[in-house]
Amino acid sequence: MTFTTLQNQLVPKINQALQAFLDSLDFGQSTNLKHMIAYHLGWRDADNKRGGTGKRIRPLLTLLCTGSFDSDLVSAMPVATGIEFLHNFTLIHDDIEDRSPFRHGRATLWKKWGIPQAINAGDALFSIAHLVLLDIAGNCGNLIAVQAARQFNQVCLHLTQGQYLDIAFEERDEVALDSYIEMITGKTAALIAYATKMGGLIAGVDKHKQQLLTKFGESLGMAFQVQDDYLGIWGNPKITGKSAASDLLTRKKTLPVLFGLRDCPEFRSLWEKPRHNTEQVNRMSQLLEDCGSRTYTQEQSTRYTNQAFSSLGALFPINNEFTHALNELCEILLNRKL
Numbered sequence: 144m145t146f147t148t149l150q151n152q153l154v155p156k157i158n159q160a161l162q163a164f165l166d167s168l169d170f171g172q173s174t175n176l177k178h179m180i181a182y183h184l185g186w187r188d189a190d191n192k193r194g195g196t197g198k199r200i201r202p203l204l205t206l207l208c209t210g211s212f213d214s215d216l217v218s219a220m221p222v223a224t225g226i227e228f229l230h231n232f233t234l235i236h237d238d239i240e241d242r243s244p245f246r247h248g249r250a251t252l253w254k255k256w257g258i259p260q261a262i263n264a265g266d267a268l269f270s271i272a273h274l275v276l277l278d279i280a281g282n283c284g285n286l287i288a289v290q291a292a293r294q295f296n297q298v299c300l301h302l303t304q305g306q307y308l309d310i311a312f313e314e315r316d317e318v319a320l321d322s323y324i325e326m327i328t329g330k331t332a333a334l335i336a337y338a339t340k341m342g343g344l345i346a347g348v349d350k351h352k353q354q355l356l357t358k359f360g361e362s363l364g365m366a367f368q369v370q371d372d373y374l375g376i377w378g379n380p381k382i383t384g385k386s387a388a389s390d391l392l393t394r395k396k397t398l399p400v401l402f403g404l405r406d407c408p409e410f411r412s413l414w415e416k417p418r419h420n421t422e423q424v425n426r427m428s429q430l431l432e433d434c435g436s437r438t439y440t441q442e443q444s445t446r447y448t449n450q451a452f453s454s455l456g457a458l459f460p461i462n463n464e465f466t467h468a469l470n471e472l473c474e475i476l477l478n479r480k481l
Contacts, residue, residue, distance in 0.1 A: 144464040146471035153206055153216075157199045160224045162186065164275045179264045180271075183231060183252050197247075200476075201338045202227045204363075207472065208342025208356060210465030211458075218282040219345040222291055225276030226338050228268050229295070233302055233334075235265035240310060269299075283345060291341060298337045305329025312396050323401055324365075332364030339363070352458060359454035366447035366477050372397035373440045374479065376428055388424045398443065399436040403427075407434035448477045 161184065170177045181187040185197050202223035209219040237243070238251040239261055245251060253261035276295055280288035308326035312318045339360030343353045375390030376399055390397050394414075396404075403410040410430040413423055431437060451473060459466040 144468065146468040146475070149207070149464065149468040150203065150472075153203060154199050156220070157202045157206075157223060157227065158186075160220050161227060164224060165271070168271070176260075176264060176267060179252060179256055179260065180268060182255075183235060183264065183268075185247075199227055200472075201230055201334060203472070204335065204338045204360065204469075205342045205345075207465050207469040208339050209346050211463065211469055212343065212346035212348055213463065214346035215282070218279065219342060221275050221278035222341045222345060223338075225272045225295065226334065226341070228272035228275060229299070230334060232265050232268035232272060233306070235261055235268065237306065239265075240306070279345065287344060291344060294337060294340070298333050301329040301333040305331070305333065317404075318396055318401055320398070320401055320405070323396070323398060327365065327368045328361070331368040332361045335364035335367075336360035355454050355458050359451055359458065362447050362450035362454060363473065363476065366444055366451055369398055369440060369444045369447060370477070370479055372399055373437075373444060376400075376431065377437060388428045391424045391427050392419060394419075399431055399440045402436040402439050403431045403434055406436070407431070410434065451477060 165177065165180065168177075178187060205219055205223040205226060206216050210216055234246065235252050238246060239253045239258055243251055244254045251261075252264055256264075273292065273295065276292060277288055279291060305326050305328065308322065309330055312323070312326065336357045337360070340353050340356045343356040348356075372390070375395065375397055376388050390400065400414070404414060407430050410427055413419075413427050413430070416423065419427070455470060455473060459469070462470075
């Protein structure tokens with residue numbers, strides 16, 4: 144069975160679980176809060192009409208890891224649902240903190256309903272994520288539920304630490320490469336690592352396999368983010384959907400930019416100019432390539448990608464349909480054109 148086939152089967156089930164849990168909650172006179180959450184999750188448009196849904200990659204990873212151990216997906220659905228709710232909590236707050244007016248071509252929650260109510264909706268999702276996660280006690284027992292909840296809160300802390308660093312870096316003239324790696328580990332990789340590890344916890348695998356699952360998810364998240372950093376400067380606009388060197392235009396401090404600021408004085412001189420025109424952006428892109436930043440970023444992407452596939456191979460030497468789909472998903476995520 145291909146990844147696409149399993150994805151088409153599982154994503155509707157994930158959305159059904161998300162919707163069912165949201166519908167089970169009593170919003171009383173705050174029904175518009177529920178509408179705001181449904182809007183952000185992609186189920187409703189601004190006029191409360193039915194909309195689309197996202198890819199649900201993180202809960203998919205949990206279910207695929209659980210299935211790869213021949214374990215029951217029903218037992219894993221509450222934690223998969225909680226992960227998706229938590230992920231969307233972070234997106235709402237990120238949009239506010241970054242003042243992002245659009246997400247996926249639609250007005251962000253804060254832009255449509257204002258910052259105070261958007262914060263409130265994000266906080267509601269944070270609580271909802273914890274509530275649904277605890278439903279795993281029904282199939283897996285209280286001990287597993289407590290372990291999952293404790294690690295869930297640890298991930299929440301890592302997410303906020305990563306976001307803190309991301310915001311703090313905007314005000315800093317100097318950001319070390321190691322500090323940037325710590326930031327994306329918290330902001331991007333931590334939740335993906337939790338998603339993969341929980342697939343094993345629900346399946347009842349031993350601690351060694353849980354550690355491998357954590358390493359797999361962390362490497363997957365890191366590889367994906369470093370690839371994004373690369374594509375934000377040297378990506379093909381027809382593939383990425385963004386203009387060439389978009390990260391330079393928006394003055395985003397990504398891995399290749401930080402490398403250039405450290406190693407290329409001419410790049411730093413251009414970067415520090417208050418505004419960039421197309422000619423300057425093209426020049427900065429070339430300077431980054433000349434100083435070795437492009438090669439360095441490619442090497443880091445390859446390193447994390449190899450780590451992810453190495454952990455995957457150690458975990459699942461024998462394939463079933465879920466393992467095959469998991470490998471295929473990783474190929475899709477990690478072998479984008481660099």
